[in-house]
Amino acid sequence: MKTILVTGGSGWLGSAVVRRLLERGDRVVSADIGINPGLAALARSNDGLINEVADLGEWSQVMRLFDKHPIDAVVHTAAIVGVLQCADIPAKALRVNVEGMVNLLEAMRFHGVKRVIHVSTEETYGDFLSESITEDHVQKPTSIYGLTKLAAEHYGDVYSRDHGLECIHVRTCWVYGPNLPRPRMPQTYVDAALRGERLHHRSGGDLAVDQVYIEDTVTGLLLALDKEEHRFRAYNVATGEAPTLSQVAALVAAEVPGADLQIDAGPYSHGDRIPTARKGALDISRARAELGYEPAFPIGKGIALMVRISREARGN
Ligand SMILES: NC(=O)c1ccc[n+]([C@@H]2O[C@H](COP(=O)([O-])OP(=O)(O)OC[C@H]3O[C@@H](n4cnc5c(N)ncnc54)[C@H](O)[C@@H]3O)[C@@H](O)[C@H]2O)c1
Incomplete structure (x- = not known):
């Protein structure tokens, strides 16, 4: 110990x-x-x-x-x-x-x-x-x-x-995961979807990030x-994959019937004021080979779990 x-x-x-x-x-x-x-x-x-x-x-x-x-x-x-x-x-x-x-x-x-x-x-x-x-x-x-x-x-x-x-x-x-203390995707998508609110982002859908x-x-x-x-x-x-924010929103929508999430194409900015660096996937070959690391939550599975936990916390 x-x-x-x-x-x-x-x-x-x-x-x-x-x-x-x-x-x-x-x-x-x-x-x-x-x-x-x-x-x-x-x-x-x-x-x-x-x-x-x-x-x-x-x-x-x-x-x-x-x-x-x-x-x-x-x-x-x-x-x-x-x-x-x-x-x-x-x-x-x-x-x-x-x-x-x-x-x-x-x-x-x-x-x-x-x-x-x-x-x-x-x-x-x-x-x-x-x-x-x-x-x-x-x-x-x-x-x-x-x-x-x-x-x-x-x-x-x-x-x-x-x-x-x-x-x-x-x-x-x-x-990502439940209760991140800063507003960020996919939490903001999940929250809007579970509240039954329409969410429309006019840009950012193209950002691909692990x-x-x-x-x-x-x-x-x-x-x-x-x-x-x-x-x-x-x-x-990380996961070694980089879905776009539009794809992540679609995964959330698939878990929450009636969700109204629209993420338009275009660049992403932090808080609409600081442009993000160009992102993508982190190659995790070294962690796999050296540490025996294997991500257990591909994005679809992680989003489904996050929606379930968030739903339970909200009681809906
Ligand atoms: N959340 C992410 O997506 C992400 C991604 C990459 C790396 N990280 C790294 O993971 C770590 C944790 O991030 P998080 O998302 O849990 O953030 P968080 O804000 O929840 O955690 C940071 C903690 O540091 C504490 N802290 C701040 N100033 C301190 C000080 N002077 N002395 C002692 N403690 C202090 C805060 O009170 C807080 O509890 C950070 O090092 C961050 O850079 C986070």
């Missing part, structure tokens, strides 16, 4: 990682700026979980986590997340995503903790130069979010080289965490 520090453990992806680690019997220290009520309740019934309030931007608070707990490895999910959010609070994004990473790496170095699985993103690649890209694709981010996540990757690489750490980047793509169900991303992270020895420092973890 290991003790895993999950940074950002109260977050959407982080809390899913926490739950999966607990299910398999690991001890978890979940650290975040606030405690998710679900995890607070879970800690009362599961003494394998300790929730800690800590700001990764504060060096002393990060060190305290390692002073207090015998941490074996880290899954680093804490971040200011998303193209829009980082564009709106760029200095904070720098502080949390980059300085927070440096504080974490320094604390690990000081305490002799070797491995961190860093949840990274396809935004570090910038414009995809082909429909499907490998981990060797050029990394030239077009967004502040991508810039900060790439800087965090670079810090992890330098610490790995200079201090014997093992910082492994798991680059996932658009992760959409990965949250449980598959968590599986990839844990496979990377568990692998004895890594030959690579980065893995794409």
Whole structure:
């Protein structure tokens, strides 16, 4: 049984990682700026979980986590997340995503903790130069979010080289599933369909992007965490396919009779103000070969599950 520090453990992806680690019997220290009520309740019934309030931007608070707990490895999910959010609070994004990473790496170095699985993103690649890209694709981010996540990757690489750490980047793509805390497809399509509302987007239908169900991303992270020895420092973890937003909307409509979703062709912008980088599929051959990763939720299956869970939560 290991003790895993999950940074950002109260977050959407982080809390899913926490739950999966607990299910398999690991001890978890979940650290975040606030405690998710679900995890607070879970800690009362599961003494394998300790929730800690800590700001990764504060060096002393990060060190305290390692002073207090015998941490074996880290899954680093804490971040200011998303193209829009980082564009709106760029200095904070720098502080949390980059300085927070440096504080974490320094604390690990000081305490002799070797491995961190860093949840990274396809935004570090910038414009995809082909429909499907490998981990060797050029990394030239077009967004502040991508810039900060790439800087965090670079810090992890330098610490790995200079201090014997093992910082492994798991680059996932658009992760979907119930209760994502930001408005994004396919959640917005599912919500409109289940409310019986007409949804008409005048552009964006052509955007082809790899959409990965949250449980598959968590599986990839844990496979990377568990692998004895890594030959690579980065893995794409997604589905390897890139349906267009129009196709995703059609899949939602097929699950919700009477849904009225119209996604017109044309480019996609984040919040109608920041053009998206050119996207596509993440080639997951390396994760398949090295980690034994196999996505369990092709897009149709993931959408069907998401609709079912969302329907149950709404009581319709
Ligand atoms: N959701 C996606 O589609 C997606 C795709 C690719 C990569 N990622 C990465 O996955 C990770 C988690 O994303 P998410 O979607 O769960 O977002 P989220 O916002 O739900 O989770 C991020 C968590 O980090 C915490 N946090 C923020 N500032 C902090 C600080 N100073 N100290 C400690 N904790 C802090 C937040 O409170 C939050 O709980 C991020 O690293 C993100 O870059 C997400």
